[in-house]
Amino acid sequence: MPTEKEALGARLRAAREAPPYWSRGEMARRIRRAASPGDREQLAHVQALTHMIKEWERGLHRPSPRYRSLYALATGRTEDELFGPERSAQRAEPLGSLPGLPLPSGELSARLAEITGRRVGAGIVTDLAARVHGLRLADDLLAGGDLFVPAVRELENAIRVHRESSHSEQTSRELLALIGEFAQIAGWVASDAGEHDRAAEIYRLGIDAAREAGDRTLESNLLGSLAYQVANVGEPAEGVELARASLDVAGPDAPPRARALAWDRFAWANARAQDRAATVEALGQASAALDQNEHQDADPGYLYWVSEGELQVMEARAYTELRRPLRAVPLLADVLSRYDATHTRELALYLSWLAVALVDANEPEEAAAVTSRMLDLSAEVASDRTAKRAHLVLERLRPFESSPPVAQVLREAPEPRGASLG
Structure with a gap:
């Protein structure tokens, strides 16, 4: 029996696919047109909204009250017809509590x-x-x-x-x-x-x-973060769409580091989609945006970590993803030679990309040495990303297990879990 969310998703898909049949992109455009001009600026852009519609139809999420109303207007149906009893069960506020989140306790609870x-x-x-x-x-x-x-x-x-x-x-x-x-x-x-x-x-x-x-800069940052996850664990093409929406929301007047980060996310999504030309262009745009950052005090505080070194890491990762090790290895080696060793998770992740790039460069013994260091660092790190990157690196090393250094790493490695992440 389908869950309540899945049943709702099926109703929304049926409404969209009823004659004359609209694609998700067309549905997104119709939802935006159903809003008043003043409210339209508060809605997701077409690319992001298209992805949201897909998630609604899959039963992963419910539309917020605003989108329920617009969906009904766009399809010419009533909210009761589309959403049924579920409509009255939800809060009317634009923001609500995430289900299952732990409530505060102790002193903070008293203060609240x-x-x-x-x-x-x-x-x-x-x-x-x-x-x-x-x-x-x-x-x-x-x-x-x-x-x-x-x-x-x-x-x-x-x-x-x-x-x-x-x-x-x-x-x-x-x-x-x-x-x-x-x-x-x-x-x-x-x-x-x-x-x-x-x-x-x-x-x-x-x-x-x-x-x-x-706050369009913050909205862009959140869209870019979602694009990064979707590119890694979902469909890379959807990640590209969301990353493009992040760029559109940021616009040309966003702070330089915000634009650099949006271009960086776009580069990574395109690398995951194996679009080499778009990746290289986006990397260049990210670097150019950061070069304009003369007044860092004007940047939002949450962008403190966006730096030339971080862009260099993304460039190296993108070239690794595109199987261009001769470009990736020198970049990663340079970053790792001066990286803060207290940032254990990031250091382990960056070593994982260096190991993969060395495998692609047909240097399995060097890759084995890097992998050994990565596994030592990540052993006590409670990160799903590092665990899955370890799995990927070990799988890439297996064709070279006739090499004694590789065989030793494979033999001593902990049991990996999960599938690969970008």
């Missing part, structure tokens, strides 16, 4: 109880901004398996503050933007923990929050 119903202002905004930045710094050192529960708890706290207190319009926008920032880091952490469906749901919530706040 004091906030409920009260008017809040700059003080709570400052406090939440410090908490989200602390969470980002923790992600530099800890893996998704360690941070998942704290990250989603912090997101839930921010949502409760916005929903259960009163505040000015300006404070409301600032709180919504902070919800978007919490959602970006919580989605990233969830993805690293292997909770990909939860990550997509959290990213979607953050995109809605950023759009409500009118």
